[in-house]
Amino acid sequence: MTAASAPRRSDATRAAILDAARRRFAEDGVRKATIRAIAADAGIDPSMVMRYYGSKEGLFAAAVDVRLELPDLAAVRADALGELLVRRFVEIWEAPPGNEVMLTLLRSAVTDDTVTERVRQVFAEQVMPAVLRLGDPADAPRRAALIVTQMLGLALCRYVLRIPPVLALTPDQLVADIGPTIQRYLTSAPAD
Incomplete structure (x- = not known):
């Protein structure tokens, strides 16, 4: 075995373990x-x-290292923000490895405090910074939290509970139906 082949085998083994772990989790x-x-x-x-x-x-920590890679919302047309975010979340949920990672987080967060904390960390480190770039920074936590409630509700109904009408929607239909709600969350002011 050459020194050059050892890292490749090691990388392949790590990848195989992570793939298996994501599926199993x-x-x-x-x-x-x-x-x-x-x-x-x-x-x-x-x-x-x-x-x-x-x-x-x-x-588990390695298997659920989720990178949402949310777009820079400040660089997007103001009227396209909601659709863009919904499209990104649906992309993550529809393709491996994101779908397995997100499904694991969603299912496990309900019963495991460590996983709950990981979900909060993703919220704080990835969702909040994206929303902070828009509107009043003092109101960003409310708006970001509302976005998360909508996206996790969609994920629960589509990928865990598998509610037939939600399953029947295409990604484009999800974007068209849910995008305006996310748009409102991104741009709304707090209610009095």
């Missing part, structure tokens, strides 16, 4: 997923999972 939840099952799904020995990630908690 999404299907079974954090508590029920086991290192042994994840290793079996990845086709490796469980000791390799521990070697690369140290613990189930370390593996």
